[in-house]
Amino acid sequence: xxxxxxxxxxxxxxxxxxxxxxxxxxxxxxxxxxxxxxxxxxxxxxxxxxxxxxxxxxxxxxxxxxxxxxxxxxxxxxxxxxxxxxxxxxxxxxxxxxxxxxxxxxxxxxxxxxxxxxxxxxxxxxxxxxxxxxxxxxxxxxxxxxxxxxxxxxxxxxxxxxxxxxxxxxxxxxxxxxxxxxxxxxxxxxxxxxxxxxxxxxxxxxxxxxxxxxxxxxxxxxxxxxxxxxxxxxxxxxxxxxxxxxxxxxxxxxxxxxxxxxxxxxxxxxxxxxxxxxxxxxxxxxxxxxxxxxxxxxxxxxxxxxxxxxxxxxxxxxxxxxxxxxxxxxxxxxxxxxxxxxxxxxxxxxxxxxxxxxxxxxxxxxxxxxxxxxxxxxxxxxxxxxxxxxxxxxxxxxxxxxxxxxxxxxxxxxxxxxxxxxxxxxxxxxxxxxxxxxxxxxxxxxxxxxxxxxxxxxxxxxxxxxxxxxxxxxxxxxxxxxxxxxxxxxxxxxxxxxxxxxxxxxxxxxxxxxxxxxxxxxxxxxxxxxxxxxxxxxxxxxxxxxxxxxxxxxxxxxxxxxxxxxxxxxxxxxxxxxxxxxxxxxxxxxxxxxxxxxxxxxxxxxxxxxxxxxxxxxxxxxxxxxxxxxxxxxxxxxxxxxxxxxxxxxxxxxxxxxxxxxxxxxxxxxxxxxxxxxxxxxxxxxxxxxxxxxxxxxxxxxxxxxxxxxxxxxxxxxxxxxxxxxxxxxxxxxxxxxxxxxxxxxxxxxxxxxxxxxxxxxxxxxxxxxxxxxxxxxxxxxxxxxxxxxxxxxxxxxxxxxxxxxxxxxxxxxxxxxxxxxxxxxxxxxxxxxxxxx
Numbered sequence: 001x002x003x004x005x006x007x008x009x010x011x012x013x014x015x016x017x018x019x020x021x022x023x024x025x026x027x028x029x030x031x032x033x034x035x036x037x038x039x040x041x042x043x044x045x046x047x048x049x050x051x052x053x054x055x056x057x058x059x060x061x062x063x064x065x066x067x068x069x070x071x072x073x074x075x076x077x078x079x080x081x082x083x084x085x086x087x088x089x090x091x092x093x094x095x096x097x098x099x100x101x102x103x104x105x106x107x108x109x110x111x112x113x114x115x116x117x118x119x120x121x122x123x124x125x126x127x128x129x130x131x132x133x134x135x136x137x138x139x140x141x142x143x144x145x146x147x148x149x150x151x152x153x154x155x156x157x158x159x160x161x162x163x164x165x166x167x168x169x170x171x172x173x174x175x176x177x178x179x180x181x182x183x184x185x186x187x188x189x190x191x192x193x194x195x196x197x198x199x200x201x202x203x204x205x206x207x208x209x210x211x212x213x214x215x216x217x218x219x220x221x222x223x224x225x226x227x228x229x230x231x232x233x234x235x236x237x238x239x240x241x242x243x244x245x246x247x248x249x250x251x252x253x254x255x256x257x258x259x260x261x262x263x264x265x266x267x268x269x270x271x272x273x274x275x276x277x278x279x280x281x282x283x284x285x286x287x288x289x290x291x292x293x294x295x296x297x298x299x300x301x302x303x304x305x306x307x308x309x310x311x312x313x314x315x316x317x318x319x320x321x322x323x324x325x326x327x328x329x330x331x332x333x334x335x336x337x338x339x340x341x342x343x344x345x346x347x348x349x350x351x352x353x354x355x356x357x358x359x360x361x362x363x364x365x366x367x368x369x370x371x372x373x374x375x376x377x378x379x380x381x382x383x384x385x386x387x388x389x390x391x392x393x394x395x396x397x398x399x400x401x402x403x404x405x406x407x408x409x410x411x412x413x414x415x416x417x418x419x420x421x422x423x424x425x426x427x428x429x430x431x432x433x434x435x436x437x438x439x440x441x442x443x444x445x446x447x448x449x450x451x452x453x454x455x456x457x458x459x460x461x462x463x464x465x466x467x468x469x470x471x472x473x474x475x476x477x478x479x480x481x482x483x484x485x486x487x488x489x490x491x492x493x494x495x496x497x498x499x500x501x502x503x504x505x506x507x508x509x510x511x512x513x514x515x516x517x518x519x520x521x522x523x524x525x526x527x528x529x530x531x532x533x534x535x536x537x538x539x540x541x542x543x544x545x546x547x548x549x550x551x552x553x554x555x556x557x558x559x560x561x562x563x564x565x566x567x568x569x570x571x572x573x574x575x576x577x578x579x580x581x582x583x584x585x586x587x588x589x590x591x592x593x594x595x596x597x598x599x600x601x602x603x604x605x606x607x608x609x610x611x612x613x614x615x616x617x618x619x620x621x622x623x624x625x626x627x628x629x630x631x632x633x634x635x636x637x638x639x640x641x642x643x644x645x646x647x648x649x650x651x652x653x654x655x656x657x658x659x660x661x662x663x664x665x666x667x668x669x670x671x672x673x674x675x676x677x678x679x680x681x682x683x684x685x686x687x688x689x690x691x692x693x694x695x696x697x698x699x700x701x702x703x704x705x706x707x708x709x710x711x712x713x714x715x716x717x718x719x720x721x722x723x724x725x726x727x728x729x730x731x732x733x734x735x736x737x738x739x740x741x742x743x744x745x746x747x748x749x750x751x752x753x754x755x756x757x758x759x760x761x762x763x764x765x766x767x768x769x770x771x772x773x774x775x776x777x778x779x780x781x782x783x784x785x786x787x788x789x790x791x792x793x794x795x796x797x798x799x800x801x802x803x804x805x806x807x808x809x810x811x812x813x814x815x816x817x818x819x820x821x822x823x824x825x826x827x828x829x830x831x832x833x834x835x836x837x838x
Contacts, residue, residue, distance in 0.1 A: 050153075050160035058161070058174050062181045065154050069181075069188040072147045076191035081140050088133050089205060091270075095126050096212050098266055102259045108223035112387075113459070113532070115260040116224050118340035122267045123217045125337065129274070130213060134206060141199050148192050155185040227455060228532055234452040239398065242391040257387045264341040271339055282334040286327050293319035296487060311359055315483035321353035322480050328353075329477050332522070347473065348381060354469075354476045362475075365427060368411060369435070370472055376404050377469035380462065390454075398449050401442040401461055408439045438464045463530040470526050474519040481515050556620075564620035571612020579605040602679065651698035661701060661708055666776065668707035670700055714776040715748070718783045722790070723764025725800040730757050733767060733799055740793040741771045746782045748772040763804045 053061055103111060103119060111119070162178050236242075272279075293316075300316040315322055328350040332343060351374050358370055379400055386393040412435055415428065441460050449457035528534035545559035582601040661667055665676045667686065674688035684701060686694045709716065724733050734755040741753035751772050758766040769790065773782050794801065813821075 050156040052164045053157055053161040055170065055174065058177060062177050065158070065181050066184050068154070069151065069184040072151060072188040073191045075143070075147070076188070076195055085133065085137055085140065085202065088129075089202065089209065092126055092130055092133065093205075093209055095122075095266070095270060096209060096216065099123070099126075099216060099263060100212070102263050105219045105223075107259070108219055109226055111223070111260060113224070113227055113455075114340055114462075115264070116220060116227070117529075118264060118267065120217070120220045120224065121337050121339065122263065123213060123220055125267065125271060125274075127213050127217065130206070130210060134210075137199070137202060137206065141203075144192060144195055144199065148189065148196065151185050151189050151192070155182060155189070158182050158185070224535070228535070231456045231459060231532065232453070236390070236394075236452045236454045238452050239391075239394055239450045242394070257384070264339055267339045268341055271342075278334045282330050285330060285334075286323075289326060290319070290323045293322050296484075300487075309486070311479065312483040312486050314360055315357060315480050316487065318353075318356055321356045325350050325353040325357055325473070325477055325480060328473070344381065347469065348378065350473055351378060351469075354473050357476045357480055358472075359479050366431060367415060369431060372404075372407050372411065373465075373468040373472050376400065376407075377465050380465045394449055394454055394457075397457060397461055398446055401446045401449075401457075404465075405439050405442050405446075408435050408442075411435065434468075438468065459530075459532050463527065463532075466530045467523070467527040471523055474523055478512075478516055478519060482512050485511055560620040564616045567616030567619045568613065571609060571616060575605045575608040575612065578608060651702045654702060660711070661706065665711065666709040668709075669696060670704060672696065710776055714774060716773055716776045716779040718747075718771045718773060718779060718786060719768065720783065720787065721758070721766060721768050723761055723766050723801065724794065725764060725802040728765060728799050730765060732797065733757075733765070733794075736793050736797050736799065737767065737769050737790060740789050741769060741786060744771070744782075744786050744789055746773055746775055746778065747786065748774050764802050 099119070099122065108116065108119075158178055158181055162175070162182070165175070297316050297319045300313060328346040331338065331346045335342070355370060355374060358366075362370065383393060383396055383400070386396050412432060415432070441464050445457040445460035445464075448454075448460070525534065528537060545562065546557055548555045548557045579601045582604060661676050661679070661684070663676050663678060667674070667676060669686065672686055672688060672694050674686045674692075674694065677685040677687045677693065680698075683695045683697050686696055688694060734757065737755035738753050741747055741755075742749070747753060748771075753769070753771040756768045756770070758768050760766070769786075771786065773779050775782065791801075
C-alpha cells in the first residue's frame with residue numbers, strides 16, 4: 001500500500017471514534033493500483049464515485065485543485081486548534097482521578113447519603129463538562145475531516161482521469177499537469193496527517209475518560225440504591241451496647257469525613273471556576289438586587305406615613321436580610337446542580353433573615369414554632385463535628401430528637417386554647433397536624449437509632465428538620481416577594497398599566513399565586529429528597545410516563561399526552577395574555593383606524609393558538625408529515641358535514657379584515673338589536689338591550705342585512721311628532737320648538753334642530769321635530785328630556801295641545817227620545833243642572 005493512503009486511514013479512524021459531525025463525511029477510497037484505476041475509469045461511476053475529467057476542463061480544474069491543496073497545506077501547517085483542548089481534557093481527567101482515589105467503589109457505601117448525593121452531582125458536572133468538550137472537539141475536527149475527504153475525492157478524480165487516458169490519446173503537457181496536481185494533493189494529504197494523528201489520540205483519551213465517567217456515575221447510583229434498600233435493616237449494634245470498646249470512638253469515620261470534605265471542596269472550586277451561564281445570570285441578579293432593595297428602602301422612608309401596609313414596610317426596612325434570603329433562593333433555583341455544601345451553606349446563612357422577614361402576624365399565629373425549627377436545623381448542622389465517632393454521633397442524634405419532641409409537645413400544649421375560627425384557625429390546625437407528624441417521625445427515629453438502624457434514624461431526623469426549615473424559608477421568601485410585588489406593581493404601575501388595575505385577578509395576585517405554586521412544588525421535591533423517596537417515585541413515574549402503548553404503527557405514551565396537554569394549556573394562556581396586552585396596553589395607545597386594534601389582537605390570538613397546537617403536537621411526538629391522514633379525514637368531514645363551520649370560519653376572517661362590525665357597536669341583525677360583545681372565528685356574541693346574549697353565526701353577518709348604528713360615528717337622530725291647537729301661529733310654534741331644542745344639553749348644534757310643519761290634522765296642526773345627538777348611548781334619555789322641555793315651552797308660550805274632537809250625528813232615534821233631547825238641550829245650554837237635595 002502506498003504511503004498516500006495514510007491520511008485516508010487516519011480519516012477513517014477519526015470517523016470510527018464517533019465524534020458528532022464526522023460520520024457524515026464520506027471518504028471515497030482512491031484506486032491503489034493502475035488496474036483498479038483503469039477499471040474504475042472505463043466503467044460508468046456510481047453517484048459519488050471518481051469522475052473522469054474532460055480534456056477541456058483539465059486546465060481549469062488543475063488550477064482550482066492546486067489552490068485548494070495549497071490552502072489545506074497552509075491550514076495544516078498552522079497551529080493545531082485541538083492542541084489547546086488538551087488542557088481542558090486533562091482537567092476533567094484530574095477530577096475523575098481524584099474522585100476515584102478519594103471515593104472508589106469500595107468506599108462509597110460507607111459515605112453519608114448527603115455526600116453521595118453531592119458526589120452524584122459532581123459526576124454529573126464532569127459529564128456535562130466532558131460533553132461540552134466533546135462538542136468543541138468535534139467542531140475542531142470537522143474542518144480537517146472535510147479537507148481530507150475533499151482531497152481524497154479530488155485525487156481520485158485525477159487518478160481516474162490519468163488511468164482512463166490511453167497511450168498517445170492525451171498531450172504530454174496535460175499528462176504532466178495531471179501528475180503535478182496529484183503530487184500536490186498527495187502532499188497536502190501528508191500535511192494533514194500530523195493534526196489528524198493528534199486529534200485521533202485526543203479522541204481515544206476522550207473515549208477512555210467517558211467510560212470512566214459513566215462507571216463512576218453508575219457506582220454512585222448503585223451505592224445510593226444500596227443505602228436506600230438498607231433503610232429498614234439493622235446495620236449497627238444497639239446503642240446501649242456501644243461505648244465500651246475504645247474502637248467505637250475512632251472507627252475510621254474521620255477518614256471518611258476528610259475524604260468527603262476534600263471532594264466537596266474540589267467540587268466547589270471547579271464549579272465556581274466553570275462560570276456557567278446560569279451562574280453569570282445569578283451573579284448579575286445578585287449584583288443588581290442589593291442596590292435596588294436599598295433604593296426601595298430609602299423611598300419607603302421618604303414616603304408619607306400610612307401609605308404602605310406594615311408587611312411591606314417590614315420587608316423594605318430590612319434590605320440586607322431580604323437580599324440574603326433572595327440570594328439563597330436564587331442559588332437553589334438557578335443552580336440546582338451546585339454542590340450540596342453550597343446549598344447547605346446558603347440555608348445556614350438565611351436563618352437570621354428568615355426570622356427577621358416573617359410576617360408580623362406570624363408570631364401571633366405560629367408562636368415559637370419558627371424559632372424552634374430554625375434552632376434545631378442549626379443544631380443538626382453541627383452534628384458533623386461528631387462524625388469521627390459513630391457512638392457520639394448517634395447519642396447526639398437521640399438527644400437532639402428527644403429535645404425536639406419535648407419542645408414540640410410543650411408548644412402543642414401551650415397553643416391548645418388558641419383561636420380556631422377562620423383562616424387563622426385553619427392555619428393553626430394545619431401547623432398542629434404537622435407538629436404531631438414530626439413528633440411521631442422523631443420518635444421512630446429515636447427507636448431506630450437505639451436498636452441499630454442508624455441510617456433510618458438519620459434519614460427521618462434530617463427529613464423532619466430540613467423540610468421544616470425549608471418550609472419556613474419559603475414562607476418568608478413568599479412574604480418578601482409579595483411585599484416587592486405590592487410595592488412595584490400595585491403602586492408603581494397601577495396608574496400607568498391598565499392590566500394591573502382591572503381584571504378578575506390582578507397582575508400582582510396572579511404572579512404571587514404562580515410564585516406560591518412554584519415554591520410548593522419545590523418544597524415537595526426537597527422533602528421527598530430528604531426522606532429518600534424522590535428517586536424511587538421519580539423512577540416509577542418516569543417508567544409510567546415513558547411506557548409506550550403500541551397499536552399497529554401507532555405508538556403513544558402517557559408522557560406524550562401530558563406534554564400535549566401542558567403545551568396546549570401554555571399556548572392558550574400565552575395567547576390570552578398576548579391578546580390582553582395588545583388590546584389594553586399596546587394597540588390602545590397607538591393611533592390606529594377604528595377596529596384595527598381588535599382585528600390585530602384577535603388574529604394574533606388565533607395565530608398563536610394555531611402555532612401552539614402545532615408545537616403541542618410536535619412536543620407529543622407527532623410530525624407534520626404524520627398528520628396527513630388526519631388532515632385528509634378532516635377534509636372529508638368538511639366536504640360532508642362541516643360546510644357551515646367552514647363558512648362561518650371564513651366569514652370570521654372576512655369580518656376581521658373588513659371590520660363592518662366591531663365590539664361595542666350597536667347593531668340590528670336577524671331581528672336582534674343590541675351591542676356586539678365579541679367577534680370570534682365562528683360566531684359573534686351580541687348582547688341585547690334586555691340583557692340577553694345572542695350568538696350570531698358569522699355567516700349571517702355577511703349574508704344578511706346588518707344595521708350598524710355606530711359604524712362611522714356615534715351620532716343619532718331624535719325625531720317625534722306633535723300637534724298644536726288650531727289658531728296657533730305656525731311660525732311661532734316652529735320658533736319655540738327649535739329654540740328649545742338648541743338650548744337642550746346633549747343636542748348637537750350641527751346638524752341644527754329643525755321643526756317641520758307637516759299639515760292639518762283632524763284636531764291639530766301637525767309638526768315634526770328633528771334633532772341630533774353625539775351621545776348614542778343616552779339618546780333615549782335625551783329624547784325623553786327633550787319632549788318634556790318642549791311641552792313646558794309650549795305651555796309658557798300659550799300654545800295649547802288639543803285633544804281629539806268629534807261631531808256626533810244621531811239618526812233613526814225614536815220620537816220620544818228626540819223630543820226629550822230637544823227639551824233638554826235649550827235648558828242645559830249655558831246653565832248648570834239644578835241642585836238636588838237629600
